Amino acid sequence: MMAGLTSSSLVLALLWALSFLAAHRALTGNAQSLPPSKFDGFVYAEHRVDSGTIVIEAFLDPVCPDSRDSWPPLKQAVDYYGPRVWLVVHLLPLPYHDNAYVASRALNIVNMLNTSATFPLLELFFKEQVKFYNAQTLNMSKASVVSYIANFATQVVANSLKSAVVSGFENTQTDLKTRVSFKYSASRGVFGTPTFFVNGFSLSDSDSTIDYDGWRSIIDPLIAAQGDPLSANVHSY
Ligand SMILES: *[C@@H]1O[C@H](CO)[C@@H](O)[C@H](O)[C@H]1NC(C)=O
Numbered sequence: 025m026m027a028g029l030t031s032s033s034l035v036l037a038l039l040w041a042l043s044f045l046a047a048h049r050a051l052t053g054n055a056q057s058l059p060p061s062k063f064d065g066f067v068y069a070e071h072r073v074d075s076g077t078i079v080i081e082a083f084l085d086p087v088c089p090d091s092r093d094s095w096p097p098l099k100q101a102v103d104y105y106g107p108r109v110w111l112v113v114h115l116l117p118l119p120y121h122d123n124a125y126v127a128s129r130a131l132n133i134v135n136m137l138n139t140s141a142t143f144p145l146l147e148l149f150f151k152e153q154v155k156f157y158n159a160q161t162l163n164m165s166k167a168s169v170v171s172y173i174a175n176f177a178t179q180v181v182a183n184s185l186k187s188a189v190v191s192g193f194e195n196t197q198t199d200l201k202t203r204v205s206f207k208y209s210a211s212r213g214v215f216g217t218p219t220f221f222v223n224g225f226s227l228s229d230s231d232s233t234i235d236y237d238g239w240r241s242i243i244d245p246l247i248a249a250q251g252d253p254l255s256a257n258v259h260s261y
Pocket residue numbers: 159160161162163
């Protein structure tokens with residue numbers, strides 16, 4: 025009796041281990057290779073970058089209200105500085121925003137089809153964000169949400185590309201690309217949105233939304249210090 029129990033638990037354990045290996049193999053078989061062929065993120069206003077360009081990385085979630093509120097002043101500041109500043113937006117779909125991953129995937133799909141439609145779509149998600157909150161989509165099936173978001177995203181592309189946006193959700197590559205954004209954010213230790221890095225360093229008050237004057241007070245001293253490197257503000261190090 026005892027021996028019988030032991031051997032059947034052993035069999036169960038082996039089966040469990042085998043199923044785990046099979047699942048693990050299935051997952052890794054489907055995995056995207058890292059690092060990706062291109063740096064993650066959407067570049068706002070492509071221009072030449074040199075060692076003096078100030079690099080802002082913004083980690084945003086398209087269905088996060090704080091990300092939405094942080095965007096207009098950041099955009100205004102980046103427009104003000106022009107080629108002195110380079111902005112890249114990384115998507116971090118937060119797991120407690122039910123539709124963040126699907127919305128982020130829509131952005132990746134649109135970006136692959138028409139780069140210039142990426143930021144218009146991000147702004148459209150921000151503008152009509154309430155439609156995609158957890159409470160508003162509570163009774164919708166996953167399939168209905170995907171179809172709703174796919175059709176929503178077609179607004180920013182020409183008629184000729186609308187069906188490609190919808191079928192983009194059946195393309196594994198667009199899923200893998202969205203996973204890379206998530207993995208990149210996690211690899212940088214980012215766990216909330218919006219989070220901002222300037223020249224590779226996290227801003228200490230990232231969690232609160234920085235207004236236009238706030239951005240000016242962050243960037244102006246960096247530009248001034250570049251102009252006169254010997255008087256750079258070393259005191260705060
Ligand atoms: C979801 O369904 C419940 C039960 O029918 C209903 O009371 C609720 O108002 C619905 N919520 C939305 C957002 O449609």
